[in-house]
Amino acid sequence: LFSITAFAQRTEANLTEANVPAYTLPDPLQMADGKTVTTVQQWNKVQRPYIYHLFETNVYGRFPRTPVQMSFKVTSLNPYALDSLATCKQITLYFNRADTNAQIHLLLYLPNKVRGQVPVFLGMNFYGNQSVVDDTTIPITPHYTVKGPGIVDNHATEASRGAQASQWPIKDIISRGYGVATFFYGEVEADKPDGWQTGFRTQLKDVLHIEPQEWSAMGVWAWALCRALDYLRQDRRVNEDLVLLMGHSRLGKAALWAGASDPRFAMVISNESGEGGAALSKRDYGENIEIITRNFPHWFVANYKTFANNTAALPVDQHMLLSLIAPRPLYVASAEGDQWSDPRGEFLSARNAEPVYKLFGKEGVGTETFPHVQQPTGEFIRYHIRSGKHDVTSYDWEQYLQFVGKHMAMR
Numbered sequence: 001l002f003s004i005t006a007f008a009q010r011t012e013a014n015l016t017e018a019n020v021p022a023y024t025l026p027d028p029l030q031m032a033d034g035k036t037v038t039t040v041q042q043w044n045k046v047q048r049p050y051i052y053h054l055f056e057t058n059v060y061g062r063f064p065r066t067p068v069q070m071s072f073k074v075t076s077l078n079p080y081a082l083d084s085l086a087t088c089k090q091i092t093l094y095f096n097r098a099d100t101n102a103q104i105h106l107l108l109y110l111p112n113k114v115r116g117q118v119p120v121f122l123g124m125n126f127y128g129n130q131s132v133v134d135d136t137t138i139p140i141t142p143h144y145t146v147k148g149p150g151i152v153d154n155h156a157t158e159a160s161r162g163a164q165a166s167q168w169p170i171k172d173i174i175s176r177g178y179g180v181a182t183f184f185y186g187e188v189e190a191d192k193p194d195g196w197q198t199g200f201r202t203q204l205k206d207v208l209h210i211e212p213q214e215w216s217a218m219g220v221w222a223w224a225l226c227r228a229l230d231y232l233r234q235d236r237r238v239n240e241d242l243v244l245l246m247g248h249s250r251l252g253k254a255a256l257w258a259g260a261s262d263p264r265f266a267m268v269i270s271n272e273s274g275e276g277g278a279a280l281s282k283r284d285y286g287e288n289i290e291i292i293t294r295n296f297p298h299w300f301v302a303n304y305k306t307f308a309n310n311t312a313a314l315p316v317d318q319h320m321l322l323s324l325i326a327p328r329p330l331y332v333a334s335a336e337g338d339q340w341s342d343p344r345g346e347f348l349s350a351r352n353a354e355p356v357y358k359l360f361g362k363e364g365v366g367t368e369t370f371p372h373v374q375q376p377t378g379e380f381i382r383y384h385i386r387s388g389k390h391d392v393t394s395y396d397w398e399q400y401l402q403f404v405g406k407h408m409a410m411r
């Protein structure tokens, strides 16, 4: 007898550890010819470009390398922001003289107590710059936004001001001597299946010499992070060698791809990025390729969906994405209440990226044992799982600040 369920589409996520089927991970150090990478030079010249290309082809799409003519306009400068602790700068980034509709509004906070150049955290935000801090000089984004606090009919209202402030403890970060830069990902592409039609993938296709379907929403969000980095690197208050990329959830997926795509980022922090981010995709636990490509078809290149019910055929897994960050410091964070993101799969991914860090003489997470909550582990790849739900909390930020501080002291 044939079981009819064998042919049915898998739609429900597996959330039972005992039901995770066996899977095999590709070895990031095994080259296409079967030989094993033994030197940093082989990694940099042969294996790294090979793995990167596999991610372009199968997951995020081609990453355009065409230089763009950017221009910057400072639209607001407030030296007395956050009780005079910070200088707040709002900058508009333009990419194309012919189409000035393609814009990014970067919000930048710099600590006043520190003179000279400072390290800066860069991350995209979910609901517009007005959502990260309650400050009426920050315009409310007119762009399409996904559902959230203060969002009505996919548009941000006054009630969204500061609604995400708990995820952006800017005052605390500033008081530790770091800057913070953020922009709204929806300016780059509205987060919906047809968002590409009005977003950068269409607006800049002739400038970048790439067709919209050659890449993905995740690809263009990552690309935008690199352009924000272009701005930051020429701001005289920013330490260009210390731009620290941070992203939560879907924006964590984009941050990892940006960090893999652009070695100028000094460090990458993935906060609960889950499927298509830090979590292994061959390990069927929580969200999987079938579910994510069905709900968010625009996030990835069309090819990715072909692996939905055949992850064994996928030539990469996400530990290889993490390995592309090597030897730069990498933080992978999970939450116990966020099983959808597969915390254990994120840990195993970090763990399996370790051989590449070791090639550079750097220690990774340093343990095979899945750590307990609130027990961060690891040197150059650090991992924690905290109690609580899918979110960015002060606990998470405290770990990131300590991690950055430690690595800066080691430089």
Ligand code: GCU
Residues within 6 Å of the ligand: 248, 249, 250, 251, 272, 273, 274, 275, 287, 292, 340
């Ligand atoms: C959904 C999606 C995840 C994503 C998350 C988020 O839950 O399935 O892949 O990370 O949204 O961005 O918050």
